Amino acid sequence: MTVASDDLTDSQLVAAWRGGDEAAAAALVRRHAKVLGRYLLSRGATSSDLDDLLQETFFRAFRGLDGWREDAPFRGWLFRIAANLVRDRFRRGGGRVFLEIADGDQVDEADPAAELEADEVAERLREGMVTLSPMQREVFLLRVEQGLDYQEIAAALETTAGAARVHYHHAVKRLKERLP
Amino acid sequence: MTDQHLSERMPGVAAGESAWSELEAAHLEACRECATEWRVVRRFAPVAEPAIDTERLAAQVVSRLRQGGEVVSLESRRPWRRVIWGLAAAASVALAVAVWRPWIGGTEVAVAPTREPTMLPELDALFEAELEVVLATLEPKPVEPIGSVPRIGDLTDDELELLLQDVEG
Structure with missing residues (x-):
């Protein structure tokens, strides 16, 4: 059987892979590789590590499907495995998170005062991120930086969607308090 | 709203x-x-997705799945691990040669379990912690008293031949 259609859902593709369809596995890799790559880079992977980490993440995900709850999003499962891989990788360094805080206020570069204020906002947010609990920080970044929904975050962090939502709103509240 | x-x-x-x-x-x-x-x-909006050759990656993953390989630690796939094993093998040979050296000068000099000068520039690339791992693998075995080491004159022709092969490569 060969089903490799990109129109199928993740669950359908996983079922096809379990039925022996290699093209279904390939379709899942193609579908999720880039977003997973972006996540790995944000967690400290270097460009030279990326291929290895991605390959290992997908390999472990397919080989360990018995550990995946079928009612949970497959992308959350991938993120959980990727997170464990980078955690193991950087265990000696205590883990690394690279924050890219964008220049979201459309600063006029000709206006030094506005530029200064934008820098100050970025610094305040960086400081705010440090004050969040690890769970709040991880949920916030998965939601905003990686674009995961609460179900996917729950699968990635082994929690519930409701708890993820609460962590997210606590994180946002604390970061908002940092802004002038 | x-x-x-x-x-x-x-x-x-x-x-x-x-x-x-x-x-x-x-x-x-x-x-x-x-x-x-x-x-x-x-x-905190998402940055651009990295450039990844997803076709190649998919082919690699499928190939590994087809081969049914085991999950391996990424660390064990690091090149410096091979250096460690190579170094450990080289150190074993060096230690063996060191143990066989007492005939030189014929004096009762304790055989120091020193490492032969290595020609492994890969070591330069290792971090301090990784070098410590290498050193741990090189922990020398206790050296027997000099008296128990056979003298060159005690060796048979075959043993001499093996020794020469080791020394001369």
């Missing part, structure tokens, strides 16, 4: 997956709480 609704929509809009409707934009302009949240969220 509620703050909660807007809050839920923010990550998607920040990522460029959708845009504010007129109603939402009006709310955003009027509501200070939502405007502040939007300032936070859009600063």
Whole structure:
């Protein structure tokens, strides 16, 4: 059987892979590789590590499907495995998170005062991120930086969607308090 | 239109997956709480996806799955691990040669378990912690007293031949 259609859902593709369809596995890799790559880079992977980490993440995900709850999003499962891989990788360094805080206020570069204020906002947010609990920080970044929904975050962090939502709103509240 | 609704929509809009409707934009302009949240969220908006050859990656993953290989630690796939094993093998040979050396000068000099000068520039690339791992693998075995080491004159022709092969490569 060969089903490799990109129109199928993740669950359908996983079922096809379990039925022996290699093209279904390939379709899942193609579908999720880039977003997973972006996540790995944000967690400290270097460009030279990326291929290895991605390959290992997908390999472990397919080989360990018995550990995946079928009612949970497959992308959350991938993120959980990727997170464990980078955690193991950087265990000696205590883990690394690279924050890219964008220049979201459309600063006029000709206006030094506005530029200064934008820098100050970025610094305040960086400081705010440090004050969040690890769970709040991880949920916030998965939601905003990686674009995961609460179900996917729950699968990635082994929690519930409701708890993820609460962590997210606590994180946002604390970061908002940092802004002038 | 509620703050909660807007809050839920923010990550998607920040990522460029959708845009504010007129109603939402009006709310955003009027509501200070939502405007502040939007300032936070859009600063963490996703960066561009990395350039990844997904076709090649998919082929590699499928190939590994087909081979049915075991899950391996990424660390064990690091090149310096091979250096460690190579070094350990080289050290074993060096130690063996060191133990066989007492005939030189014929004096009762203790055989120091020193490492032969290595020609492994890969070591230069290792971090301190990794070098410590290498050193741990080179922990020398206790050296027997010099008297128990056979003298060259005690060796048979075959043993001499083996020794020469070791020394001369």
